[in-house]
Amino acid sequence: MTTPEHSPVAPATPAAATTPGAATESAQPVIRVSDLRMSYGSTDVLHGVDLEIHRGEIFALLGPNGAGKTTTVEILEGFRRRSAGEVSVLGTDPTRGGDAWRGRIGLVLQSWRDHRRWRVAELLKHFATYHPAPRDPAGLLALVGLTEQADQQVDRLSGGQRRRLDVALAIVGRPELLFLDEPTTGFDPEARRGFHDLVERLARDEGVTILLTTHDLAEAERLADRIAMLVNGRIRACGTPSELARRAAAQAEVRWTTADGSPRRERTEDPSRLVWELHRDTGGPIGDLEVRRPTLEDTYLHMVHREDPAGAGTGDSAGAGIGETTGAGARGENEAGASDGEKRAA
Numbered sequence: 001m002t003t004p005e006h007s008p009v010a011p012a013t014p015a016a017a018t019t020p021g022a023a024t025e026s027a028q029p030v031i032r033v034s035d036l037r038m039s040y041g042s043t044d045v046l047h048g049v050d051l052e053i054h055r056g057e058i059f060a061l062l063g064p065n066g067a068g069k070t071t072t073v074e075i076l077e078g079f080r081r082r083s084a085g086e087v088s089v090l091g092t093d094p095t096r097g098g099d100a101w102r103g104r105i106g107l108v109l110q111s112w113r114d115h116r117r118w119r120v121a122e123l124l125k126h127f128a129t130y131h132p133a134p135r136d137p138a139g140l141l142a143l144v145g146l147t148e149q150a151d152q153q154v155d156r157l158s159g160g161q162r163r164r165l166d167v168a169l170a171i172v173g174r175p176e177l178l179f180l181d182e183p184t185t186g187f188d189p190e191a192r193r194g195f196h197d198l199v200e201r202l203a204r205d206e207g208v209t210i211l212l213t214t215h216d217l218a219e220a221e222r223l224a225d226r227i228a229m230l231v232n233g234r235i236r237a238c239g240t241p242s243e244l245a246r247r248a249a250a251q252a253e254v255r256w257t258t259a260d261g262s263p264r265r266e267r268t269e270d271p272s273r274l275v276w277e278l279h280r281d282t283g284g285p286i287g288d289l290e291v292r293r294p295t296l297e298d299t300y301l302h303m304v305h306r307e308d309p310a311g312a313g314t315g316d317s318a319g320a321g322i323g324e325t326t327g328a329g330a331r332g333e334n335e336a337g338a339s340d341g342e343k344r345a346a
């Protein structure tokens with residue numbers, strides 16, 4: 001049996017609280033990226049990325065295939081040398097990060113070619129020996145829901161179970177910073193929920209900083225304190241999920257049923273005004289009234305399509321995915337402008 005690829009090497013540095021200069025460092029962003037550029041040969045894939053991620057934050061990096069997410073994360077992890085720009089991770093330039101620095105970072109590894117015959121608990125205990133203050137392997141197996149698989153060989157695990165083992169291995173050394181690259185691919189809904197709870201606990205209770213890349217907008221919205229949308233190597237939007245949803249150029253959609261029973265729907269930047277007008281015109285209750293606010297998915301698709309009109313997505317995301325549908329009391333805050341009365345009359 002061989003040791004895992006990229007395995008953390010002992011002795012790793014314990015948590016920042018015991019690290020010299022920790023007080024100063026804890027006030028600094030855990031990740032600071034300024035004007036990051038990357039080219040593969042003559043192809044530019046990152047065009048000046050700026051990011052700041054703070055201690056205890058869950059930060060999601062979203063973007064379509066080929067946007068540059070993995071390239072960015074690999075540069076932050078110290079596995080890829082950038083072409084230009086400034087990068088600081090836990091106060092260190094990743095190109096100069098030594099074993100102590102690496103020991104403070106948790107990675108979800110995806111290469112298990114050499115470890116197929118290891119048993120789950122055995123592999124976890126082995127990883128634990130690389131760290132000065134590891135989590136208890138049995139407790140960790142319970143935490144990720146793999147207690148029943150403790151004596152199973154790694155190559156007998158299902159895809160979702162292997163992914164959970166990946167996560168357990170990434171956090172066994174109590175990292176301060178955890179990189180999660182599409183962590184819930186292959187998870188069933190219950191496993192995904194359990195994983196989300198675990199990620200939240202790590203950030204809220206232990207102050208772990210988490211950088212998540214995902215294509216699952218619902219996952220980003222559920223977990224992330226802030227989200228950055230990377231499109232064609234540039235950050236196109238960054239903010240909390242609700243800020244980004246409100247930033248959508250997409251309009252709110254109002255649906256109702258007329259007095260003669262016909263369903264109607266209209267898009268508007270000012271849903272409260274439309275509802276007020278409907279109420280005034282009908283002089284009574286508005287049947288089946290629904291107001292659907294712009295969603296994170298609306299913003300995402302808008303950003304992607306603005307860059308590449310022929311690109312990914314369906315173009316019209318109304319009614320799809322993660323949008324919340326609210327009753328008559330809902331208001332589309334931040335919106336301005338008049339409703340489109342002509343469309344309503346049509």
Ligand SMILES: Nc1ncnc2c1ncn2[C@@H]1O[C@H](COP(=O)(O)OP(=O)(O)OP(=O)(O)O)[C@@H](O)[C@H]1O
Pocket residue numbers: 040045063064065066067068069070071072
């Ligand atoms: N080693 C490499 N050599 C040359 N080009 C590469 C290399 N790695 C990535 N690229 C290119 O760089 C661009 C960004 O790739 P990257 O893997 O960072 O995107 P991504 O956002 O992670 O995509 P996905 O969502 O599909 O994983 C793509 O056009 C890709 O083809």
